[in-house]
Amino acid sequence: MYTRYVRDAQKREQLLIAGLHPQLLEKSAVWFEKQKREILRARLITPFWQHITTVVEPGMHTKLSEFLRQLYELGYARAQTVYHPGEYAAQGGEVTIYPINEKAAWRIAFLGNHIESIEQLDAAEQPQEYTGIQKEFLERNRLGLLKNGDFVVHADHGIGTFRGFKSSPQAGGTQYIVIEYAKPHADAPPDTLLVPEHLAKKVTPYVGFRIPRIHRLGTPLWNHIKNKAKEDIIKFAKELLETYAKREVAERSGYEPHADLEQSLALSFVYEETPDQTRAVSDVLTDMEAAVPMDRVILADVGFGKTEVAIRAAFRAVLNGRQTALLCPTTILADQHFETFKERFSTLPVSIARLSRLESPAAVSHAIQNLKQGKTDIVIGTHRLLSKDISFHNLGLLIVDEEQRFGVKQKEHIRALQSGVDVLTLSATPIPRTLHFALSGLRPMSVIATPPKNRIAPKTFVLPFGKRVIKNAIEAELARGGQIYVLCNRIGKMPMMRDFIQEMHPRARIAAIHGRMNEAELTRVMHQFRQGLLDILIATTIIENGLDISNANTLIVEDATRIGLAQAHQLRGRIGRGNVQSYAFFLYPSRALKEKAKQRLDALFQSQYLGAGQDIAYRDMEIRGAGNILGRDQSGRVNQIGLNLYCQMLAEAVEQLQRSSFLHKTQR
Numbered sequence: 001m002y003t004r005y006v007r008d009a010q011k012r013e014q015l016l017i018a019g020l021h022p023q024l025l026e027k028s029a030v031w032f033e034k035q036k037r038e039i040l041r042a043r044l045i046t047p048f049w050q051h052i053t054t055v056v057e058p059g060m061h062t063k064l065s066e067f068l069r070q071l072y073e074l075g076y077a078r079a080q081t082v083y084h085p086g087e088y089a090a091q092g093g094e095v096t097i098y099p100i101n102e103k104a105a106w107r108i109a110f111l112g113n114h115i116e117s118i119e120q121l122d123a124a125e126q127p128q129e130y131t132g133i134q135k136e137f138l139e140r141n142r143l144g145l146l147k148n149g150d151f152v153v154h155a156d157h158g159i160g161t162f163r164g165f166k167s168s169p170q171a172g173g174t175q176y177i178v179i180e181y182a183k184p185h186a187d188a189p190p191d192t193l194l195v196p197e198h199l200a201k202k203v204t205p206y207v208g209f210r211i212p213r214i215h216r217l218g219t220p221l222w223n224h225i226k227n228k229a230k231e232d233i234i235k236f237a238k239e240l241l242e243t244y245a246k247r248e249v250a251e252r253s254g255y256e257p258h259a260d261l262e263q264s265l266a267l268s269f270v271y272e273e274t275p276d277q278t279r280a281v282s283d284v285l286t287d288m289e290a291a292v293p294m295d296r297v298i299l300a301d302v303g304f305g306k307t308e309v310a311i312r313a314a315f316r317a318v319l320n321g322r323q324t325a326l327l328c329p330t331t332i333l334a335d336q337h338f339e340t341f342k343e344r345f346s347t348l349p350v351s352i353a354r355l356s357r358l359e360s361p362a363a364v365s366h367a368i369q370n371l372k373q374g375k376t377d378i379v380i381g382t383h384r385l386l387s388k389d390i391s392f393h394n395l396g397l398l399i400v401d402e403e404q405r406f407g408v409k410q411k412e413h414i415r416a417l418q419s420g421v422d423v424l425t426l427s428a429t430p431i432p433r434t435l436h437f438a439l440s441g442l443r444p445m446s447v448i449a450t451p452p453k454n455r456i457a458p459k460t461f462v463l464p465f466g467k468r469v470i471k472n473a474i475e476a477e478l479a480r481g482g483q484i485y486v487l488c489n490r491i492g493k494m495p496m497m498r499d500f501i502q503e504m505h506p507r508a509r510i511a512a513i514h515g516r517m518n519e520a521e522l523t524r525v526m527h528q529f530r531q532g533l534l535d536i537l538i539a540t541t542i543i544e545n546g547l548d549i550s551n552a553n554t555l556i557v558e559d560a561t562r563i564g565l566a567q568a569h570q571l572r573g574r575i576g577r578g579n580v581q582s583y584a585f586f587l588y589p590s591r592a593l594k595e596k597a598k599q600r601l602d603a604l605f606q607s608q609y610l611g612a613g614q615d616i617a618y619r620d621m622e623i624r625g626a627g628n629i630l631g632r633d634q635s636g637r638v639n640q641i642g643l644n645l646y647c648q649m650l651a652e653a654v655e656q657l658q659r660s661s662f663l664h665k666t667q668r
Contacts, residue, residue, distance in 0.1 A: 015108075015118050016040065018101040019052040020075030020086055020469065022476035025100060025459055026581050032101035056108060060115045064093065067108075071097065075472040077463035078590060083598075084462045084605055086469075096121070143205060147606060151206035151214075152179060153642040157193055158222035159212045166194060177203055182216045191217040204644035207619075212639065229637045230649060237653040240442060241661075250420035255288040255396075258319045265315055265348070269308060272453050277305045280446035284313045284424060287444070288397075294422040300448030301613035302573020303455070303548070306426040307337065309448075310399050311344050313424055318350055318377045322396025326380040329405030331356045331519055332526060333545040337401070338380045340548075345378075355381030355390075357519040386413045401426045402545055428570060428613050442654060451610040454579040458572055460608045461583070462560070462601045464590040470556055471504045473585055477554040478508065478535060485574055486538045487557040491516060497538055497558065505536075512538040544570045550578035560586035560604075561597040565620040568604055569613060 016036055018024045032039070042049040054070055056062075071088050072078075076097065079087045082105050088097040098105040109116045146152070152162045160179040168174050174196055181191040195203055206212060215221050266273075266281075280298055287294035300306045314324040326341075328334040338354040345352060353367045353376045364384075370376040374393030379385065383406070400406075403425050463469055477484050488497045494512045502510060511525045511534050522542075529537045530549055537543070537552075544567060555575045560568060568586065576582035586604055588597070603619045638646045 014040070014055050014057045015099070015106055016101060017054050017056065017071075017074065017097065017099045019054075019073075020100060020461075020472055021052045022480070022581075022583065024052060025461075025583060027101070029101055029103045056115055056118065058115055058117055061113060062115065063113050064090070064095070064110045067095065067110075071095075072466070072468050075466075075468050077466040077469050077587075079464045080590070083602065086461050086463050143200075143203070146205055151208075151212055151642075152177075153204050153206050153645050154179060154193065154195065155202045155204075155645060155648075156222075157181070157217055158215055158225070159206055159642065160193065160214060163192075179203070182214045184216060193217060204642065207643035208639045210639050212642070225640050226649075229641050229646070230653070232637050233646070233649050234653045234657075237650060237657055241654065241657055250293055251291050252293060252396075252420050254291055255285075255316050255320045255322075255422075257285065257289065257316070261319060261348075262312070262315060265312065265344070268344070268347070271305070271308075273308075274305065274448065274450040274452060276300075276446075276448040276450040277308065280309045280448055281312045283444070283446045284309060285316055288313065288316050288422060293420055294424065295443060296423075297425045297427060297443055297445045298448065299427055299445055299613075301451075301611045302428045302570055303577055304428075304448045304451060304611070306401075306428070306448065307340055309446075310401075310424060310426060311341065313397060313399065313422075314341070314378050315345075315348075315350070317397040317422070320396065322394050323371070323374070323376065323392050324378045324397040324399065325385055325392070325395060326378065326399045326401065327385055327406075328380065328382055328401050328545075330542060330545055331358060331382055331522065332542060332547065333401060334380055334382050335523055335526065336548060341378060341380060351375060351377045353379045355379055355384045357382070357384070358523055383410055386410060395421055397422045397424065399424045399426065403427060405545070428573065449611045455610060456576060456579065456581055457608055457610045458555075458576040458582040458584045460572065460586065460605055462586045462588070462605045465558060465587040467500075467504070469585060469587065470501070473554055473556055473583065474501065474505055474508070474536065477583075478505065480580075481551075482554065482580075483529065483532070483534070483549065483552040484536045484554045484556065485543060485552055485571075486536060487541065487543070487555065487563075487571060488512075488538055489540050489559065489562050491540065493558075494538055501536060501538070508535045509533065510536045510538065513542060514540045515542050541567060541571065543574060547574050548577055549574075553578070553580055553582035555582075555584045557584075557586045559588060560601060561588050561593065565600040565603055566616055568600065569607070569616045572604070 016032070016039060018032065039049060039053065040055065043053060043055065052074065054074065056067070068078075068088075068090060076086055076088045079089050082089050082096045082098050085098045085100040085102075088095060090096075093110040095108045095110070096105055097108065105121045107119050107121060109118075143152075146162050148162065148164050150162045151159055153159050157179075158181075160181045163178040163180045166176045166178050168176065176194040176196055177200060179193040179195060181193065183190045280300075284294070284296060284298075287296055298306050298309050310326065314326070317324045326334075326337055328337060334354060334356045335358065338352065341352050351370070353370060355364065355367055359367065367376065367379070368389060371379055372391050372393060384390075398421050400423065461469075474484055486497065486501065488494050491514045494514065498510055498512055502508065511528065513522050513525050525534070525537075526547075528534050529552075532551060541563060553575050555571060557563070557568070557571065563571070572584045575584060586601060588601065593601070600620075603616065607616055607619075641649075
């Protein structure tokens with residue numbers, strides 16, 4: 001297409017720009033680097049490669065407007081500033097583009113109707129890139145969201161700035177984390193600490209609510225700060241333990257195991273149980289055998305198997321003649337759990353009921369009577385379960401799914417139900433208080449961090465809103481027989497979005513759902529989508545919880561600035577439930593992004609790995625601020641040493657005080 005060159009232009013290596021086509025999105029920059037020669041050869045003879053790639057080089061004759069049109073056709077989205085692959089920005093005669101097949105952004109300068117120069121951006125102007133080994137190292141040590149310039153805390157040396165990695169050939173290629181501290185004086189280089197891989201556990205991301213002060217290495221200041229923090233933390237731990245000691249510690253007879261029946265249910269699980277799942281089930285059942293009621297949190301990323309743990313716990317309760325209530329924040333989630341529980345217990349004599357707005361008054365009345373008389377073993381429902389007309393014959397286990405979605409009054413009602421009742425809380429994005437107490441040892445936690453076998457992390461794209469991006473994403477998913485979620489969080493905008501998509505894809509089967517719909521209609525549409533009778537589901541964040549459809553592998557969020565970070569991560573968890581590559585497109589208005597919205601979108605882009613939920617929860621907390629998680633006094637200490645170290649020290653203080661209390665009692 002581009003054929004004429006300016007005579008005096010300096011010849012450089014060609015820049016290949018690959019389009020946002022699913023077959024190409026699956027490939028890494030390294031793959032493109034290795035295959036570049038073959039792709040350039042294929043472009044000469046193959047219409048496919050001619051259509052989904054372009055090549056530019058200095059001296060090439062083309063109009064700027066024609067080049068920008070071609071980028072649009074390839075699916076690139078225009079932005080004010082380029083941060084992520086798939087974006088480009090144009091200012092004057094310069095175009096900055098981040099090709100999906102490159103590790104960095106490039107600047108293309110036009111002079112009249114020809115390309116004058118093509119330059120890769122400096123390291124300071126582009127995102128930090130890590131090798132596969134380094135990424136694995138970061139994720140293994142729970143440092144997954146770190147990028148060059150972020151603050152970190154070394155337990156022995158204090159808060160510094162993360163400066164990437166350094167390897168030592170003399171030490172057999174050992175990887176070192178590089179942490180930068182303050183300068184000895186203005187003209188000197190900063191103090192630097194190299195942390196070898198085996199000591200990586202001493203380094204944690206700094207999670208605080210203001211910019212921390214960075215001090216020099218080797219001064220007594222950090223120890224002084226830690227000692228002052230420790231004094232306050234011990235005092236706070238005593239207050240917490242006194243509060244918990246005042247709660248009535250009810251006793252009840254333990255739940256006896258029924259090995260044969262429980263093993264039969266476990267063997268009927270169609271997926272291969274992960275080691276973390278096995279451990280979580282064991283933790284829960286061990287708690288249930290004790291004489292003290294359980295209060296355990298199961299923290300697992302979306303799609304990692306929390307529900308199966310709940311099913312095993314419910315069965316243990318049923319086998320001991322006690323009822324289970326599963327409380328869900330939405331009708332959709334209650335419906336999904338109801339279907340899952342029915343399927344899992346289909347060959348066993350277990351009575352399961354659903355209580356939500358889906359049931360007719362007669363069905364509700366019948367279900368309430370059965371609960372009261374003990375004819376129902378497991379009831380699954382929304383906040384309807386908290387109504388005054390609900391009473392149980394022998395409630396033994398309360399399972400709360402996504403606790404953070406319930407309001408203050410609802411939580412108070414839940415607590416009132418808990419006297420003598422075992423409580424199992426399931427969460428993918430725990431609220432700060434839940435996370436804090438779990439980490440500090442006051443509330444036991446089981447973490448399922450192992451992804452199911454063959455699970456592939458969704459590829460995430462953060463791009464300005466563009467018709468071509470949406471068209472290509474939908475076209476590609478439909479071409480492979482898949483289904484698509486389109487998130488549109490403004491109900492009034494849904495008809496316009498539906499028309500917009502239908503015009504691009506006239507044969508697509510499209511429906512929309514939102515929270516103001518009639519419950520029966522809402523469920524009918526959901527079942528149609530689940531059965532594959534619809535191609536595209538336009539929805540509000542009502543789909544955030546409770547959908548497990550392995551054939552839906554593309555998510556398009558039309559305005560990602562309107563949703564929180566934890567919520568966006570939950571939505572991303574709706575896709576990628578099978579063993580095929582899935583794609584999440586978080587789009588934003590092309591106007592300038594507000595700082596907090598940019599931070600949220602950056603965190604999403606940087607957390608494209610399985611099991612990122614816990615890191616997301618920390619980052620979300622950091623962006624939103626401390627709130628009332630610890631109170632003003634303790635928040636000051638968090639800022640000084642970082643939340644990770646704070647929680648670690650609080651856990652140690654609680655454990656030490658509990659041990660001292662136990663020894664004191666036994667010596668009486």
